[in-house]
Amino acid sequence: MFDVKILARSFVNWQRSMHYRIGLLRALSILFCASLMLACTAQTPREEAANSAPQPESSQHHTVALLGATGMVGGYLLEAALRRGYTVRALARNPAKLAQFGRRITIITGDARDPAVIRELLLGSDVVVSALGPVKADGDASRLINTTVTRNVLEAMPSEDISLYIAVSGAAVVMPGDQRNLLGWWIRTLAQVGLRGALQDKQAEYDLLADSDVNWTLVRCPLIDPQPFDSPPLVSLKTPPAFRVRAGEVAQFMMKQLDARDFVRQGPFLGSRDLGI
Numbered sequence: 150m151f152d153v154k155i156l157a158r159s160f161v162n163w164q165r166s167m168h169y170r171i172g173l174l175r176a177l178s179i180l181f182c183a184s185l186m187l188a189c190t191a192q193t194p195r196e197e198a199a200n201s202a203p204q205p206e207s208s209q210h211h212t213v214a215l216l217g218a219t220g221m222v223g224g225y226l227l228e229a230a231l232r233r234g235y236t237v238r239a240l241a242r243n244p245a246k247l248a249q250f251g252r253r254i255t256i257i258t259g260d261a262r263d264p265a266v267i268r269e270l271l272l273g274s275d276v277v278v279s280a281l282g283p284v285k286a287d288g289d290a291s292r293l294i295n296t297t298v299t300r301n302v303l304e305a306m307p308s309e310d311i312s313l314y315i316a317v318s319g320a321a322v323v324m325p326g327d328q329r330n331l332l333g334w335w336i337r338t339l340a341q342v343g344l345r346g347a348l349q350d351k352q353a354e355y356d357l358l359a360d361s362d363v364n365w366t367l368v369r370c371p372l373i374d375p376q377p378f379d380s381p382p383l384v385s386l387k388t389p390p391a392f393r394v395r396a397g398e399v400a401q402f403m404m405k406q407l408d409a410r411d412f413v414r415q416g417p418f419l420g421s422r423d424l425g426i
């Protein structure tokens with residue numbers, strides 16, 4: 150009888166403590182989600198709203214060597230460069246993917262891991278723009294793609310007197326001066342768990358550039374939506390200002406940098422307004 154009473158009392162205590170723990174967990178989850186939503190909607194810190202309207206033309210002419218033109222972001226970059234009247238030399242492993250551009254661009258056929266292909270791509274160019282990244286279908290061959298290709302570009306830049314190398318990077322890449330808020334920490338944690346290999350490659354790409362003496366800008370993007378320009382992206386040097394960004398806004402920001410040079414040897418984070426999580 151005595152044992153049954155003790156057993157009953159321990160069961161009630163255990164139930165109470167379980168309720169307490171579940172309650173605490175619930176409260177923490179709500180607190181976490183609320184702060185995440187706040188971080189996303191408050192859009193802070195906002196150091197600069199990039200240019201105020203789409204810019205169809207540029208005051209200066211550029212010959213752009215474009216990597217990744219057959220990809221999602223690269224497609225927006227190609228359109229943006231042509232709209233601004235630039236001459237485009239685009240690299241493609243499969244030139245048929247760019248057939249619709251006909252004679253409006255020069256296509257260099259080849260694999261970006263080949264230094265000779267990069268030297269040919271850069272011939273006569275004054276800036277290099279890249280949205281090149283790992284492709285799932287390439288399997289292991291894509292493991293160190295960004296460091297391999299960036300090394301090739303750095304080797305080829307001096308002989309063409311290239312003035313800027315601007316490339317898409319990830320919002321989880323760390324640089325000196327970062328002051329990540331909760332959203333920034335969360336984005337980095339997600340990438341460390343789900344995109345570890347690609348993140349290591351992109352971090353090593355940054356190290357290569359930081360050790361070089363060329364002018365570079367790494368545009369650190371969170372999740373990129375295949376959407377056109379809507380409004381100028383939010384830009385911060387400290388922490389990602391949003392969880393997502395529109396590809397059209399990334400493309401316009403990057404093209405603007407060919408003249409503005411606001412972020413030379415820096416890694417601005419971009420984000421879009423009104424996209425949410």
Ligand SMILES: NC(=O)c1ccc[n+]([C@@H]2O[C@H](COP(=O)([O-])OP(=O)(O)OC[C@H]3O[C@@H](n4cnc5c(N)ncnc54)[C@H](OP(=O)(O)O)[C@@H]3O)[C@@H](O)[C@H]2O)c1
Binds near residue numbers: 216223282283
């Ligand atoms: N999408 C996102 O949410 C997101 C977020 C943050 C950062 N990023 C980064 O942004 C960049 C662009 O992303 P995305 O979504 O536009 O990628 P994507 O659609 O997969 O495009 C990748 C591009 O790289 C090219 N490429 C890959 N390996 C190559 C090689 N060995 N030689 C020549 N070209 C090669 C591909 O060419 P083929 O057509 O021949 O395969 C394609 O044009 C990547 O660096 C990515 O990591 C993306």
